[in-house]
Amino acid sequence: MNPAIPATSDKPDVIIVGGGIGGLSSAFALARQGMRVRVLERAPEFGEVGAGIQIAPNCTRILDEYGLLDEAKELGVLPENMVMRDALDSRELTRLDLRDVELRYGFPYMVIHRSDLHGIFLRACRPAGVELLTDQTVIDYEHTDGGARIRLKNWRTEEPPVIIAADGLRSVSRRKLVGDDVVSSDYVAYRAAVPIDKVRDNGIAGKDVTVYVGSRCHFVQYALRGGEMFNQVAVFESPKALAGKDDWGTPDELDTAFAATCNTVRKGIPLMWRDRWWQMLDRDPIETWVHGGIALLGGAAHSPLQYMAQGAIMAIEDGWVFAQHVARQSIGNPGVPDWDAVLASYEAVRVERCRRVQSTARAWGDLWHLDGEKRLQRNAIMRRRDAHDYGFTDWVYGPTALAPDEEPAMFTPIPLSSARLEEMDVEGALAQTDVEGADAPAFVGGIAK
Numbered sequence: 001m002n003p004a005i006p007a008t009s010d011k012p013d014v015i016i017v018g019g020g021i022g023g024l025s026s027a028f029a030l031a032r033q034g035m036r037v038r039v040l041e042r043a044p045e046f047g048e049v050g051a052g053i054q055i056a057p058n059c060t061r062i063l064d065e066y067g068l069l070d071e072a073k074e075l076g077v078l079p080e081n082m083v084m085r086d087a088l089d090s091r092e093l094t095r096l097d098l099r100d101v102e103l104r105y106g107f108p109y110m111v112i113h114r115s116d117l118h119g120i121f122l123r124a125c126r127p128a129g130v131e132l133l134t135d136q137t138v139i140d141y142e143h144t145d146g147g148a149r150i151r152l153k154n155w156r157t158e159e160p161p162v163i164i165a166a167d168g169l170r171s172v173s174r175r176k177l178v179g180d181d182v183v184s185s186d187y188v189a190y191r192a193a194v195p196i197d198k199v200r201d202n203g204i205a206g207k208d209v210t211v212y213v214g215s216r217c218h219f220v221q222y223a224l225r226g227g228e229m230f231n232q233v234a235v236f237e238s239p240k241a242l243a244g245k246d247d248w249g250t251p252d253e254l255d256t257a258f259a260a261t262c263n264t265v266r267k268g269i270p271l272m273w274r275d276r277w278w279q280m281l282d283r284d285p286i287e288t289w290v291h292g293g294i295a296l297l298g299g300a301a302h303s304p305l306q307y308m309a310q311g312a313i314m315a316i317e318d319g320w321v322f323a324q325h326v327a328r329q330s331i332g333n334p335g336v337p338d339w340d341a342v343l344a345s346y347e348a349v350r351v352e353r354c355r356r357v358q359s360t361a362r363a364w365g366d367l368w369h370l371d372g373e374k375r376l377q378r379n380a381i382m383r384r385r386d387a388h389d390y391g392f393t394d395w396v397y398g399p400t401a402l403a404p405d406e407e408p409a410m411f412t413p414i415p416l417s418s419a420r421l422e423e424m425d426v427e428g429a430l431a432q433t434d435v436e437g438a439d440a441p442a443f444v445g446g447i448a449k
Helices: 021-031 057-066 069-075 098-105 114-125 172-177 251-257 263-271 311-328 339-368 372-384 421-430
Strands: 014-017 037-040 052-055 081-086 092-097 110-113 131-133 138-144 147-152 162-165 183-195 208-213 217-224 229-237 278-282 294-296
Touching: 014 021, 021 037, 021 114, 021 311, 052 057, 052 114, 052 217, 057 069, 057 098, 057 311, 069 110, 069 114, 081 372, 092 098, 092 372, 110 114, 110 217, 110 229, 138 172, 147 162, 162 172, 162 339, 172 294, 183 339, 208 339, 217 263, 229 251, 229 263, 278 339, 294 339, 311 339
Parallel strands: 014 037, 014 162, 037 131, 081 208, 162 294
Antiparallel strands: 052 110, 081 092, 138 147, 183 229, 183 278, 208 217, 217 229
16 A cells, blocks of 8 residues: 655645546636645546536636636637527527626626536646646545545545545545435436538527427527537436336437427437437535535535536536635635635535525426426416516526625526416417427526426
8 A cells, every 4th residue: 555645845735536627627716826736537638528518607707707718708609699499389488688698797608618618727727737637546535633535546545635526426525425326307418519510401590599498308509619510409308217217318219209399409309419318417405515624516516407507617616616715714824724714614605505506407407398288387487588687597697605695695486377378378379380490598597386
């Protein structure tokens, strides 16, 4: 067994386990505060899988502070609108004018390829002095009198003052420190990012983010990489998952789930990647993120379902908040923060913030996938909404709180039963017609079922 790395001037103040977006963004945030940071990534190289990701103003605000927003703009797209449509008849339900969103919150709403956002943070970490190590598999976490200890697969141990466990949804740290398991929603996501020329004739809206909400399914579309690529996400409830089968979410289920949708959606389904799919999993909210000198962050602490498009953003917020408290707790003693106070302050504000996002994401997913009369009620209520009503977005798109008393009030849910009968009658008649999909998702709001 190799001994722990001896204490030297090069010993890190913080070790971050996990080199994804949450881990790298946190490493950069801490390095900006003068911390010596080491990132341990289990893969042979740093990288991200997936396709598009949406970045709301609560994230672009942080990118701007980090000096990274201009690079993100160059690699991403600033869509003009966010439009929600019914997946069966393609009729518009509601929209956000994203140029007005930028005016309200001071920062833009962006879409970007996940690997591009990851690359931005990776490139920022290197000149900031972050030590980046690959092929580092952490197998155990322990408390020590002086902080925390991790044990790696090669039996080497490291004992920094603080360990940030940013090792994702299937976190080793979460299993060790909390012991709970992931929660399946029985929904599965298929993705594809294709050259935009492949979809130009499909009735798409290349300058918008569009989400088609359907009966137990939804479909998201938006452009990437300066409009050269087009991202699509198809999500549906798996009958095989409901039946308890292991091989659920297969391509045959994908085709069946979207067979009754409008033309624009149906034309997009054959383009989905069919050799891989993502089961939509999350975790139940927990109250304790800090265990001695070990702090959970990102997916290890909270793994919201994707309906609010806030999963990666919450991880970026986590790192920003952690670093802000390092700065606050270093006043009078630069470079030597009161780690107990940092950890306590981080947990005090982030637990409730992310619980709200987790619970709202679950409810929002239920709302998107309604059918029958409830679908008509939902559509009627959404169609009433004023395009410049921000009652459902202020709580999440505004400035990130650093203390519990700074957290903004939540929205007030609208009951489905408030839909008027005459509105639903009109909806019901129109729902029988399959209208050609045209213009084009992460609307943040709540309608109570």
